[in-house]
Amino acid sequence: DADVTQTPRNRITKTGKRIMLECSQTKGHDRMYWYRQDPGLGLRLIYYSFDVKDINKGEISDGYSVSRQAQAKFSLSLESAIPNQTALYFCATSDSGSYEQYFGPGTRLTVT
């Protein structure tokens, strides 16, 4: 079984809809991250969480919110989706003593 899982893997939604992307991990890591990937822009950090009670904004947090429901679960929400949020979204985890991050398989989101 994969250590970092993301659901759904693909999602098409309409402008203005609320959508939630979910991430779960079995690695026992305390730190979790959400990135978006756009062609030619690499990965950009949206939010990160060092533990259940510690959530921080990343480089591009506007239009997004997150929830750390448990050490193993970190959800990303788009309250009112817009077309320029069409992207590939990745969840990642790391141990507090390491810089190495482990990535999920990604969620491809299309906002029409």
Next chain:
Amino acid sequence: AQSVTQLGSHVSVSEGALVLLRCNYSSSVPPYLFWYVQYPNQGLQLLLKYTSAATLVKGINGFEAEFKKSETSFHLTKPSAHMSDAAEYFCAVTGGTGANNLFFGTGTRLTVIP
């Protein structure tokens, strides 16, 4: 501020030829550096990392990278390209503030020509 520049968004090599993917970094503190690979429809997988030990780092699948402080570079190489190396490669640098955040380059797509 930390940043990474990857020269060349697309690189093509013939099968069996040398692979060289370039990465230059900017960091206000001694960095940790990473190369990740992304195969089609998959997440990112760690290839190798530099964490202030040996400057020549060996990774998976025959890849290696050399940390050169004087050139602020961390180029990725492989002596002989294989068709299975076709993927997108990302260089990343740590934030340097004690946090685990990584700053990623824009990626280089490697094509291997048979």
